[in-house]
Amino acid sequence: MKHFLHILVLTFVLVSPLRVLADTVTFDFSTDQGISALGIEKPDNGKGTNLKDKAYTIGDVTMTYTNGTATTRIWNSKGTTELRFYKKGGSITFTVPTGQQVTNVVFNGTLKCKCTIGALNRLEWTDNGTPTNTVTFTAKETNNIQTIKITYSSAKPAKPIVKVNSIQELKALESGSYATLSLTDGNNGSMARVLHVYGTGNTQEIYIRDNTGAVCFYGINPNVPFACNQHLAGQITGEYVLENGIPRFKAISDKTNTAYLIIAAPITEKEVQPKEIEATEYSNNIADWVLLKNQSLINEELATQEGIIIRNRFNSTANKDKYTEPYKGAIVDLAGIAVPNGVKHEINPIYQNSLRPIVFVVDEEKAFVSPQQDIADAAVRLKRTLSAAYWNTFAVPFDIESEDVEDAQIAKFTGKVEGCSMIFENGQTHIEAGVPYIVKWDIKDPTFEGVTLKATEAKTVKSDDGRFCFIATYGPTQLALNKTERYLAKNGNLYYPASADNKANLLKGLRAYYRIPTTTEAKIAFFGETTGITIPEVHTTPNQFKVYNLNGQYIGNSLENLPKGIYIVNGKKLIIN
Structure with missing residues (x-):
């Protein structure tokens, strides 16, 4: 029996609608011929002729009326005639014979009404998919109508209503199909959730997802307003249409009812995610x-x-x-x-x-284009891995405040050079946009919220004499092959690329490199508190130094003429190259 019903449903879906020929008639209140055809006497200028007959008929269409604050009438204003009907009870109704239906009514003039069925959009009414042989327009204000064109046809056969159990099944239907969509709970259910709500009233869009797909509910207005994260269960009837590429499940005026649709805010479920x-x-x-x-x-x-x-x-x-x-x-x-x-x-x-619509990405392997002006309150994701086990060069196009770098060691180039050692100052508490740093920081592909993405270009920090430079770069950069441009290796040494083979001289972005004189064997060193290689603060006289080798043997109070090696000077390590 189930197989028979399934085949029957498919048969209903595949049946094409019957082609129906439409007729039109026009009620013309603006010409002598038009009002004469209705048997109405033309009023004098500045006066009106009240409607007296119970009904007025042209072709198969009959117009009836009710009176409001004034009697419904034909009014002559400076030789131009029009139909006027008034608020607080005034209305006009158009009816066609049983077996036919009104499909479209177009007004010319000023219309301020509500309708009993279908949809009224300014001066045009449509049946909105609901067959009817009569439609009434009730005045909200005074209406001044010159012509009314009514389109009607033989009644269309009622559409079958197909039952579907998921959004995927709904979207498999032919556009224009009526369907009852059932949404179920549980691990094996459709588990429908509301993603986003836009607009209000008859044009409101509600984007719904179940575990088979997504669709836009259109013009469906329950007593409990739709909102993101709501859980949907139960059933609802509507029309599935594909409009401009958008799958919509639209309200049908006499069939869509949310009484059987359960709309609940999630209690145990996680918030929906993209x-x-x-x-x-x-x-x-x-x-x-x-x-x-x-x-x-x-x-x-x-x-x-x-x-x-x-x-x-x-x-x-x-x-x-x-x-x-x-x-x-x-x-x-x-x-x-x-x-x-x-x-x-x-x-x-x-x-x-809390998921932002736009997150800017700075990728170490791709060129970075700076904005023309600062972008406030931005989210920025870095595609870069840093380690706390060794020093990493680092530069970004936004400020990173102290609360976001609490677990990092940060040092910057002071511009001072002692011998061949570029002196860095450890203990920095924040990172400034565009400035090159070296950091020890255990982090991978971080995202920073609420920062200002700056139009600042990557900066260069020079030594006092301009011979040594520490240069920030946001995107991949080719280093020179003449030994003047060097990169920091994990072991703390500076190396120059030997060749461009396999892009060996390509430094990834979100980093910094060193520019030094060609023949110099440069190193990096620190002053201040540090756990790395340290140069002690410079003293005025050599006899203030107490120098020991790594075996703890005292070897003097001067740094002059010491061979290369590692020494302990005033309790701190010193490398002499």
């Missing part, structure tokens, strides 16, 4: 909340290299939605609803559950 996808998977995730990482923006229209377009259709703002508009050349992580615009693959950014 689904991370690749750009090539866009078409399979329309209407879903998605996350695309490492998207490179190639033009001012905010199109990505992968063919995704950022469109702020939901009007996200910086203050309310933490939306920071990206810029040409930026690399971003992008979170939003996949809402196509025809063939365009658009993402509409949203801020939900």
Whole structure:
């Protein structure tokens, strides 16, 4: 029996609607011929003729009326006639014979009414998919109508209502199908959740995801307003349509009822999160909340290299939605609803559950394009791994405050050089945008919230005589092969690239390098508190030094003429090269 019912449902879905021929009639209140055809006497200028007959008929369409604050009438204003009906009871009704239906009514004039069925959009009424042979327009204010065009046809056969048990089954239907969507709980259920709500009333969009896919509920207004994270169960009837590439489940005026739909805020469930996808998977995730990482923006229209377009259709703002508009050349992580615009693959950014719609990415393996101006309250993700086991060169295009670097050792070049040693000062408490540092910090691919991404270019710190430089770089940089540009190795030594083979001279981004005189065997050293290689503070006279070798033997009070090696000077290590 189940197999028979399944086949029967499919048969209903595949049946094409019958082709129906439509007729039109026009009630013309603006010409002598029009009001004469209705048997109404034309009033004198500045006066009116009250409607007296119970009904007025043209073709198969009959118009009836009720009176409001004044009698419904034909009014002559400077030779121009029009139908007037009034608030507080005034109405006009159009009816066609049983077996036919009114499908469209178009007014010319000033219309301020509400309707009993269907949808009224300014001066045009449509049946909105609900067959009816009569429609009434009730005045909210005074209405001044010149013509009314009514379109009607033979009644269409009632559409079958197909039952589906998931969003995936719903989206497999033909566009225009009526369906009852059942959503269930439990580990094997559809587990539907609300992702995002946009707009109000009959055009409200509610993006829903279950464990099979996503769809946009459109114009469905329950007593309990939809909100992100809600859990949905039960059933609801509507019309499935595919409009401009968007799968929508739309309200049907006489069939959609949320009485059997359970709408609950989550208690034990985690907050919904975006689904991370690749750009090539866009078409399979329309209407879903998605996350695309490492998207490179190639033009001012905010199109990505992968063919995704950022469109702020939901009007996200910086203050309310933490939306920071990206810029040409930026690399971003992008979170939003996949809402196509025809063939365009658009993402509409949203801020939900503390996940930002735009996160700027600075990747050590890709060129970084600075913004034209500072971007406040931004989120920035670094693609870089640092270690606390050795010194790493480091530079970023934003400030990092002290609370975010509590576990890091940070040192910067002082501009001083002792012999061939570039002196660094340890104990820094924050990181300044564009400035090169060396750090010991155990962190991988960190994201920083609420920072200002600065238009500051990477900086160079020079020695007092300008011969030694410490140079920051945000993106990959080729080092010179003449021994003047060197990088810091894990063992604390400075090395120069021997050749460009296999890009051996390519320094990754978010780092810094050293520029020194060609023949110099430069080193880095520190003063102040440190656990690394240390040069003691300079004293005025040599006899203030107490120098020992690593065996603890006292060898004098002067640093002059000591051979290369490691010594203990005033309780601190000293390397002499």
